[in-house]
Structure formats: structure tokens, C-alpha cells
Amino acid sequence: MTISSTDFDFVRNYVKSKSAITLEAGKEYLVETRLSSIIVSEGLKDISDLVIKMKERADSPLHARVLDAMTTNETFFFRDITPFEVLKKEVIPDLLSRRSPNGPLNIWCAASSSGQEPYTISMVIADNFPSLKTPGCLTFIASDISQQMLAKAKSGLYTQLEVNRGLPAALLVKHFTKVGLDWQIKDEIKRMVDYRMINLSTTFPSLPQMDIIFIRNVLIYFEVEVKKKILEQIRKVMKPDAYLFLGGSETTFNLDDNFERCDLNKTVAYRLKKPK
Numbered sequence: 001m002t003i004s005s006t007d008f009d010f011v012r013n014y015v016k017s018k019s020a021i022t023l024e025a026g027k028e029y030l031v032e033t034r035l036s037s038i039i040v041s042e043g044l045k046d047i048s049d050l051v052i053k054m055k056e057r058a059d060s061p062l063h064a065r066v067l068d069a070m071t072t073n074e075t076f077f078f079r080d081i082t083p084f085e086v087l088k089k090e091v092i093p094d095l096l097s098r099r100s101p102n103g104p105l106n107i108w109c110a111a112s113s114s115g116q117e118p119y120t121i122s123m124v125i126a127d128n129f130p131s132l133k134t135p136g137c138l139t140f141i142a143s144d145i146s147q148q149m150l151a152k153a154k155s156g157l158y159t160q161l162e163v164n165r166g167l168p169a170a171l172l173v174k175h176f177t178k179v180g181l182d183w184q185i186k187d188e189i190k191r192m193v194d195y196r197m198i199n200l201s202t203t204f205p206s207l208p209q210m211d212i213i214f215i216r217n218v219l220i221y222f223e224v225e226v227k228k229k230i231l232e233q234i235r236k237v238m239k240p241d242a243y244l245f246l247g248g249s250e251t252t253f254n255l256d257d258n259f260e261r262c263d264l265n266k267t268v269a270y271r272l273k274k275p276k
């Protein structure tokens, strides 16, 4: 299946207008691959048929499916490992020492995809800071733009292949139960996370002031101006001593001068510069 340049432009303009994700020239193959299953399931002939259908209405479930399909949802448990080690050994202990052993702490995991990242954080908290599980001690929001990813994250059901990626066997046994061929995360861990649809490219909804923000491996999809706007909004929901974690190839450098880099044992977090 090949895509014409006008259909490619239509799809990429639509995706950009809804999510700020940029699909540069040369990414035609990605659109072709990602949309092929929608074309089959909708009984359409090809991408041009799909584009005609999308043009019939401004917004429809088909539009949402196309947007979902064009998001890259790659994620796994304990991705990059070090952010979660410093969360356990340095970041949460530091924040609790400034507050009280019971917090309260507010955490936001943005662009959380299918839930492996927020559940990694929940497991770290449940295993090392159990007092934060007391009602009122932790507000933990996880968000994504993809309805499909949010539904999967909320279900907490993972395949053998997914739990094989990054999750230590001891944590699999402790926090999951086997359901048929899959693994279901236990309610105790699931309940800790409140999932929401938040589109980072628009004005953020009202959020509590955060102590810790994870927004990893998503800024890479945006143009500089969009990254700047997102970082500016993130700054506004950070407490003065909050920690921000970005993906390994992402930085605030050259985008927002109000952050300073904080080197923590083999990983980097960003913090707000103190007002002069």
C-alpha cells in the first residue's frame, strides 16, 4: 500500500493539529504501516479511501483511531532503571524529609502510554514507602493522549512478553496474578494511579502542584516551540523543590532557562532555579 503525497499531508496535518506530533517527509512508511489495520477493519480499500472517509466528518471515532495509531507507545517496566533507583534512594526520601514521613506527595506521570511507567513508580512506592499508601498521602496522576493506551493502562493486564521487559521476577510474583496467559496487576497497585486524558499540546487542565513529574520520551516528537510551551506549563505545576524527569535524550537546555540540571547518581533530574 502506498500513500500519495496529498493523503500523507492530510494525515500529518491532522495528527499535528490534534497532538503536535510531527511526521516529517520520509515518514510515509510509518503512516502506511500504522493505518493498515484500520483500513482492513473498516473494510476500506486503501489510505485514499480512509482519507475520503475522514474528510466526510470533522471528528469521528475513526479520527480518534487514526490519531491513536499515529502515536508511538513504546514503553516498558523500569525503563532506563536509574530514574527509579534515584526515586527510591534520593528523591522521595529528600521530599519526605522536607514534608513529613507521610507526605503528602503529588506525582504526575505524563505520556504514560500503556501504564508500565506509572505502575513501576507505584511498585517502588508500595515496596519502599508504604505509609504513602495511606489515604490522603499520595495523589498520583498518570495521563496520555491515546484513549487506547489509557484503556490498556487502566486494565492493568499485560502479556508475558510485556512483563518480560524490565520487570524483575520477584516483583512480578509479588504484584501480579496470572490470568490465563496474561498477568493482572494487583488492585493495591492499580488503585494508586488515577488515569486521565491530558493532551500536552493544549492548555493543561487544572492540576495540583506536583512534587515529582515524569514526562519521558514524548518531547522528542514535538517541535521546539511546542516543547517550550509544554515546559513552561510544567514549570507552573511544579512545587519550588519538585523534581522533573525527562527521557534520556531530552533536556530543558536551550528550551527553558528556568530549570537547572541536577545530576543524581547516573541520571539527571531538572529542578526550578531559585528566584534571585
Ligand SMILES: C[S@@+](CC[C@H](N)C(=O)[O-])C[C@H]1O[C@@H](n2cnc3c(N)ncnc32)[C@H](O)[C@@H]1O
Pocket (backbone or CB within 6 Å): 018, 019, 020, 021, 071, 072, 073, 074, 075, 076, 079, 110, 111, 112, 113, 114, 117, 143, 144, 145, 146, 149, 198, 199, 200, 201, 215, 216, 217, 218, 221, 247
Ligand atoms: C514513547 S511513549 C513514552 C511512554 C513512557 N513515558 C516511557 O517513557 O516509557 C510516548 C507517549 O506519548 C503520548 N503522546 C504523544 N503525543 C502526546 C500529547 N500531545 N499529549 C499527551 N501524550 C502524548 C503517546 O500516546 C505515547 O503513549
